[in-house]
Amino acid sequence: MAYDLSFAKDVYENAEEGHWIKMCMQCGVCAGSCPLGPHWEFSPRQLFQMIRAGKAEEVLKSESMWMCVSCYHCMVRCPRGLPITHIVHGLARFAVEKKRADKDQVTRRFAKILWENMERGGRIGEMALTTKLYMVNGIPDGVKKGMEMKDQAMSMLKSGRLKMDPLHLSRIRGHAGFKAMLKKAREIEQKKRES
Amino acid sequence: MAEDNTASHTILVVGGGMSGLTAAVEAAEVGYDVILVEKNPYLGGRVAQINQYFPKLCTPSCGLEINFQRIRNNPRISTYTMAEVTHIAGEEGNFTVTVRQNPRHVNEKCTACGVCAEACTTEIDDPFNFDLSKVKAIRKPHMMAYPLRYVMDPEFAKSDAAKMLAEKCPVKAIEPDMEAKQIDIPVSSIVWSTGWTPFDASKIHAYGFGHYQNVSTNMHFERIANKYGPTGGKIVRPSDGKEVKNIAFIQCAGSRDHNYLPYCSRVCCLASMKQATYVRNQYPDAKVTIYYIDLRAMDRYEAFQKKVETDENITWIKSKPASLEENPNTKDPIVIGEDTLTGERYATPYDMVVLATGMETNTALNAKVPAKFVSYDEYGFIVNQGNGLTASGCSTAPLDVASAVQSSTAAALKAIQTVVKG
Numbered sequence: 001m002a003y004d005l006s007f008a009k010d011v012y013e014n015a016e017e018g019h020w021i022k023m024c025m026q027c028g029v030c031a032g033s034c035p036l037g038p039h040w041e042f043s044p045r046q047l048f049q050m051i052r053a054g055k056a057e058e059v060l061k062s063e064s065m066w067m068c069v070s071c072y073h074c075m076v077r078c079p080r081g082l083p084i085t086h087i088v089h090g091l092a093r094f095a096v097e098k099k100r101a102d103k104d105q106v107t108r109r110f111a112k113i114l115w116e117n118m119e120r121g122g123r124i125g126e127m128a129l130t131t132k133l134y135m136v137n138g139i140p141d142g143v144k145k146g147m148e149m150k151d152q153a154m155s156m157l158k159s160g161r162l163k164m165d166p167l168h169l170s171r172i173r174g175h176a177g178f179k180a181m182l183k184k185a186r187e188i189e190q191k192k193r194e195s
Numbered sequence: 196m197a198e199d200n201t202a203s204h205t206i207l208v209v210g211g212g213m214s215g216l217t218a219a220v221e222a223a224e225v226g227y228d229v230i231l232v233e234k235n236p237y238l239g240g241r242v243a244q245i246n247q248y249f250p251k252l253c254t255p256s257c258g259l260e261i262n263f264q265r266i267r268n269n270p271r272i273s274t275y276t277m278a279e280v281t282h283i284a285g286e287e288g289n290f291t292v293t294v295r296q297n298p299r300h301v302n303e304k305c306t307a308c309g310v311c312a313e314a315c316t317t318e319i320d321d322p323f324n325f326d327l328s329k330v331k332a333i334r335k336p337h338m339m340a341y342p343l344r345y346v347m348d349p350e351f352a353k354s355d356a357a358k359m360l361a362e363k364c365p366v367k368a369i370e371p372d373m374e375a376k377q378i379d380i381p382v383s384s385i386v387w388s389t390g391w392t393p394f395d396a397s398k399i400h401a402y403g404f405g406h407y408q409n410v411s412t413n414m415h416f417e418r419i420a421n422k423y424g425p426t427g428g429k430i431v432r433p434s435d436g437k438e439v440k441n442i443a444f445i446q447c448a449g450s451r452d453h454n455y456l457p458y459c460s461r462v463c464c465l466a467s468m469k470q471a472t473y474v475r476n477q478y479p480d481a482k483v484t485i486y487y488i489d490l491r492a493m494d495r496y497e498a499f500q501k502k503v504e505t506d507e508n509i510t511w512i513k514s515k516p517a518s519l520e521e522n523p524n525t526k527d528p529i530v531i532g533e534d535t536l537t538g539e540r541y542a543t544p545y546d547m548v549v550l551a552t553g554m555e556t557n558t559a560l561n562a563k564v565p566a567k568f569v570s571y572d573e574y575g576f577i578v579n580q581g582n583g584l585t586a587s588g589c590s591t592a593p594l595d596v597a598s599a600v601q602s603s604t605a606a607a608l609k610a611i612q613t614v615v616k617g
Binding site: 026029038043077 | 401447453513514515516531532534537
């Protein structure tokens with residue numbers, strides 16, 4: 001059986017930091033260093049080998065790269081200097097671009113909610129973010145969770161650790177500039193993709 | 196030899212380990228004058244510290260003994276031990292080398308009778324055993340030391356006790372007041388064979404060497420397995436003297452790793468296979484596990500690997516362990532990582548773990564040659580330029596003993612060519 005290298009080439013060229021995967025020597029230090037190690041279906045090492053072997057569907061539909069908590073243990077220990085944390089996030093992004101990532105994947109949903117919240121005000125609006133996260137599984141479940149945490153929320157409000165801003169109206173100073181910066185970044189990204 | 200009364204025809208060999216010994220005897224035995232300079236109080240270098248050679252598993256005393264005989268019987272070789280090159284001037288065919296002769300505090304009258312050591316009550320860490328045991332402050336450097344002469348610790352030499360020992364010596368060989376000397380030597384050609392140092396395993400934070408008592412290194416293990424080592428050759432673990440019945444070797448500890456030594460030292464896989472046989476021979480029921488990225492048994496050494504592989508009590512796990520932990524109660528080191536053939540994570544306790552550390556060339560550490568005479572590669576090994584200074588052995592690359600001997604024989608020829616050119 002001949003190897004199909006087209007998927008590997010696609011990853012090397014188009015996934016963020018994907019070209020580094022060529023350098024992996026399959027030693028297993030990343031997997032052994034990962035605090036969530038046993039809870040992944042595939043370790044970074046396995047993902048890299050599957051990419052080389054052309055297992056496109058298995059990689060892109062995998063939940064594994066969504067499990068990374070960015071502790072950077074793998075990255076500092078990798079004997080070949082691969083930026084593994086960044087590669088793994090790059091693979092998650094790549095799976096989204098290829099429309100293979102599961103829309104209901106919890107990390108993906110969380111990431112999306114977090115990003116939208118942050119983009120709106122220029123920084124995280126904790127009250128709106130928490131409300132939204134509590135409600136992901138429906139309003140009754142969200143209310144129940146909120147009630148469980150109400151004492152903690154009240155004391156955080158009192159001490160100023162939580163701002164009373166349920167509609168997330170607050171904006172950072174220079175919010176227009178922040179928006180312009182993101183717009184520019186998207187343009188650059190788009191150009192890169194077209195070239 | 197060309198007739199030239201103005202230039203020296205002498206070859207200087209720096210380093211008295213297997214490489215330097217080889218270059219010296221090869222050149223001297225075909226009629227060239229050789230000066231051999233060695234930093235330690237004895238010749239033989241790292242080889243002298245090794246318990247057994249691979250692949251034949253004979254003791255190094257055999258190979259070294261032959262070379263010592265060749266030196267002893269050859270009037271063309273002058274040997275300086277406890278001496279270091281401090282300066283090189285001149286050029287090919289006409290070097291002047293400055294050598295610092297450190298005080299041994301024991302002169303050539305010494306008969307190695309041992310009266311002084313018996314009387315001496317001060318003990319120091321034994322550098323020959325990597326400080327794993329104690330030794331008298333005046334001592335024979337090691338069991339088969341050549342030259343066979345005692346040496347006194349420089350700090351101890353300053354004490355009153357040293358003066359009293361001097362009076363006890365029946366042949367008046369002890370000189371506590373001996374001072375360092377500087378010697379300028381004219382030579383035609385230089386062979387640089389300053390050898391290597393085991394990579395400092397304490398730099399590999401995730402493996403805990405220096406913190407976990409039962410995590411050792413391959414060079415320490417050579418001494419632990421040796422009859423004249425800290426445990427008298429009994430393979431027991433440092434924390435409690437327990438017999439080592441379940442041991443792990445970790446390959447590429449600090450090698451092939453861009454955080455530490457980026458290169459492969461070529462000998463460590465064979466060394467661990469050899470050390471596995473030390474354990475297996477001593478304890479017929481012992482279990483050995485070797486963790487590796489991939490096994491590198493170069494050339495014919497694969498035959499040795501095949502032989503070791505027939506032992507069913509030796510397990511091979513294709514994995515570079517991520518980290519080590521220690522059970523605080525039992526002091527068992529726990530090896531943590533991913534088995535790359537099964538994808539399973541492991542956390543396995545052992546009686547003892549040996550880190551197979553690589554070689555760091557001394558030309559990158561404490562035996563640098565002035566840059567105008569040599570060029571270095573990115574790891575600090577010397578790249579020979581054909582200018583009268585020839586590096587050999589582990590000054591040029593990480594080499595096993597047989598390859599170092601070949602490299603040094605070649606260097607002897609290069610040195611002779613310089614002398615003949617005049």
